[in-house]
Amino acid sequence: xSLLTVNGLSVHSPDGRALVRDLSFSIGPGERLGLIGxxxxxxxxxxxxxxxLLPAGMTVSGSVVLDAPGMPATEVVGAPSRRLDRLRGRxxxxxxxxxxxxxxxxxxxxxxxxxxxxxxxGLRGAALREATLSALTEVRLSDPERIARAYPHEISGGQRQxxxxxxxxxxxxxLLIADEPTTALDVSxxxxxxxxxxxxIAARGMSLLFITHDLxxxxxxxxxxxxxxxxxxxxxxxxxDIVTAPRxxxxxxxxxxxxxxxxxxxRRKP
Amino acid sequence: xxxxxxxPVRAPARRRRSVTLTVGCVLAGLIVxxxxxxxxxxxxxxxxxxxxxxAGPGGGHLLGTDKLGRDLFTQLMIGSRIALAVGSGAVAxxxxxxxAAGLAAGFATRWLDDAIAAALDILIAFPVLLVxxxxxxxxxxxxxxxxxxxxxGSSAVVARLTRVLVKRILSQDFVxxxxxxxxxxxxxxxxxxxxxxxxxxVVNLALQLGVAVLAEASLSYLxxxxxxxxESWGRMLxxxxxxxxxxxxxxxxxxxxxxxxxxxxxxxxDGLRDVADPTRRRSR
Ligand SMILES: Nc1ncnc2c1ncn2[C@@H]1O[C@H](COP(=O)(O)OP(=O)(O)OP(=O)(O)O)[C@@H](O)[C@H]1O
Ligand SMILES: [Mg+2]
Numbered sequence: 001x002s003l004l005t006v007n008g009l010s011v012h013s014p015d016g017r018a019l020v021r022d023l024s025f026s027i028g029p030g031e032r033l034g035l036i037g038x039x040x041x042x043x044x045x046x047x048x049x050x051x052x053l054l055p056a057g058m059t060v061s062g063s064v065v066l067d068a069p070g071m072p073a074t075e076v077v078g079a080p081s082r083r084l085d086r087l088r089g090r091x092x093x094x095x096x097x098x099x100x101x102x103x104x105x106x107x108x109x110x111x112x113x114x115x116x117x118x119x120x121x122g123l124r125g126a127a128l129r130e131a132t133l134s135a136l137t138e139v140r141l142s143d144p145e146r147i148a149r150a151y152p153h154e155i156s157g158g159q160r161q162x163x164x165x166x167x168x169x170x171x172x173x174x175l176l177i178a179d180e181p182t183t184a185l186d187v188s189x190x191x192x193x194x195x196x197x198x199x200x201i202a203a204r205g206m207s208l209l210f211i212t213h214d215l216x217x218x219x220x221x222x223x224x225x226x227x228x229x230x231x232x233x234x235x236x237x238x239x240x241d242i243v244t245a246p247r248x249x250x251x252x253x254x255x256x257x258x259x260x261x262x263x264x265x266x267r268r269k270p
Numbered sequence: 271x272x273x274x275x276x277x278p279v280r281a282p283a284r285r286r287r288s289v290t291l292t293v294g295c296v297l298a299g300l301i302v303x304x305x306x307x308x309x310x311x312x313x314x315x316x317x318x319x320x321x322x323x324x325a326g327p328g329g330g331h332l333l334g335t336d337k338l339g340r341d342l343f344t345q346l347m348i349g350s351r352i353a354l355a356v357g358s359g360a361v362a363x364x365x366x367x368x369x370a371a372g373l374a375a376g377f378a379t380r381w382l383d384d385a386i387a388a389a390l391d392i393l394i395a396f397p398v399l400l401v402x403x404x405x406x407x408x409x410x411x412x413x414x415x416x417x418x419x420x421x422x423g424s425s426a427v428v429a430r431l432t433r434v435l436v437k438r439i440l441s442q443d444f445v446x447x448x449x450x451x452x453x454x455x456x457x458x459x460x461x462x463x464x465x466x467x468x469x470x471x472v473v474n475l476a477l478q479l480g481v482a483v484l485a486e487a488s489l490s491y492l493x494x495x496x497x498x499x500x501e502s503w504g505r506m507l508x509x510x511x512x513x514x515x516x517x518x519x520x521x522x523x524x525x526x527x528x529x530x531x532x533x534x535x536x537x538x539x540d541g542l543r544d545v546a547d548p549t550r551r552r553s554r
Contacts, residue, residue, distance in 0.1 A: 048446075051449070081455075082454075085452050085454050088452040089450070102447045103447075105548075106465050106548065115453070119452065164447070167447070167451065168450075170451075
């Protein structure tokens with residue numbers, strides 16, 4: 001049985017437009033899937049639908065089943081919020097695109113990281129402090145003591161995204177959904193955060209749903225790719241398949257643009 | 271490897287914040303002290319008219335007397351009590367009702383939210399004066415009626431602000447992020463929504479306090495406020511209008527105290543906001 005099974009998922013806006021249409025895929029334990037598509041193709045909505053957190057007024061149909069170890073398999077679509085509260089965090093959690101807005105501006109970073117540790121591991125007092133600092137160290141933040149005491153606006157963008165990753169990992173999720181976690185970052189910082197994420201996922205044997213519109217980014221992190229366009233899946237396969245033999249014209253465009261980018265980079269090298 | 275570190279500039283910000291708070295506390299504290307002393311001691315009994323009409327300052331009357339011969343300073347002391355009672359009472363009532371209604375609307379489903387928003391607009395358009403008249407008709411003129419009428423008026427304003435703030439915060443990523451890690455709604459309200467609403471709200475509440483004290487003045491003028499011989503500053507101001515050229519102190523003194531109180535409370539609110547919102551603490 002897969003950890004996440006999405007079957008015939010559709011999302012309609014309040015005014016009846018189909019934003020996601022008949023989407024089906026699954027992610028097994030330890031598996032890493034890339035969800036790729038242009039802006040507005042419904043990637044973020046798919047991620048929210050998996051968490052049961054779609055904006056009010058949107059209607060969902062189809063099925064999203066989360067079956068995490070140690071938890072009863074749960075159908076997310078139509079589940080009451082209290083049941084999902086127990087599931088969210090442990091079964092799956094999310095890292096968002098914009099690290100500044102994903103952290104509460106009025107709460108010290110340390111407290112924000114401590115919150116999931118307190119709830120999910122039941123830590124208190126000195127043990128909680130200890131775990132918070134080691135969670136910050138684990139995402140390779142130097143001087144975790146200072147970072148823990150800082151407010152989000154007092155640290156850099158890359159540091160914020162590391163903090164957001166630490167917060168997500170503190171839940172010890174079976175599935176991590178990363179919604180364009182590096183798009184808002186500087187290119188050099190992007191690579192750092194990406195390799196950090198890949199290493200942590202591998203070390204913990206977590207599953208990953210990695211959302212991006214950049215094929216070059218997804219290639220280094222995931223095994224399989226699902227290409228989305230206008231709310232539907234147009235193609236799926238291994239990264240190698242997609243890159244070497246894209247079937248859909250849209251996918252071919254993505255591959256071409258990734259290649260152009262690569263060539264441009266290579267040309268600049270001596 | 272990692273990006274450059276933004277160094278928080280802490281020291282000057284902290285000084286500035288304490289200056290704001292300190293000055294605010296001194297100004298408002300002056301009025302509070304007057305009010306407290308007035309509970310135990312007054313220079314003259316409130317209705318004593320032995321000083322003669324419109325006596326100048328000095329000669330047993332620190333600030334002189336009003337047109338009925340009552341000691342001005344005594345009136346001011348009693349007035350400070352009324353101003354604080356009206357201000358804090360109306361703001362407490364308006365704050366509690368307003369935040370509760372605003373939170374409810376912020377979280378409500380669309381049609382309920384629309385209903386609350388419409389009700390608030392009607393309430394805001396509904397003059398405080400009319401509410402006060404209805405209350406006075408029902409319960410008689412008293413300080414309590416004035417406080418309730420003014421408090422209801424400010425609760426609508428507070429509720430409308432809270433509703434907008436709550437909606438804005440609920441749409442932020444960090445709320446969704448907290449939700450994806452399994453935080454329940456009550457916790458989100460306590461730990462994320464209220465702390466983020468507070469810095470803006472506290473400044474608005476301070477404004478409401480000034481508005482409340484002034485509103486009481488108009489209510490007193492119409493005989494809808496605290497009944498005599500308890501003169502509020504507002505009523506003193508209005509009664510001194512006729513004699514402002516011959517005895518200007520009668521208008522100036524309550525006006526100055528009113529301004530000191532409003533400025534003091536607003537400075538305190540600014541200070542509290544800066545304490546609550548670390549992003550404002552950078553040096554400016
Ligand atoms: N709250 C909303 N109400 C109505 N429509 C929405 C809402 N959120 C998103 N949409 C629409 O749904 C579509 C898919 O949005 P989504 O955010 O999933 O795109 P995306 O693939 O994540 O794009 P990007 O790469 O830019 O993040 C878009 O056309 C968008 O306009
Ligand atoms: Mg998106």
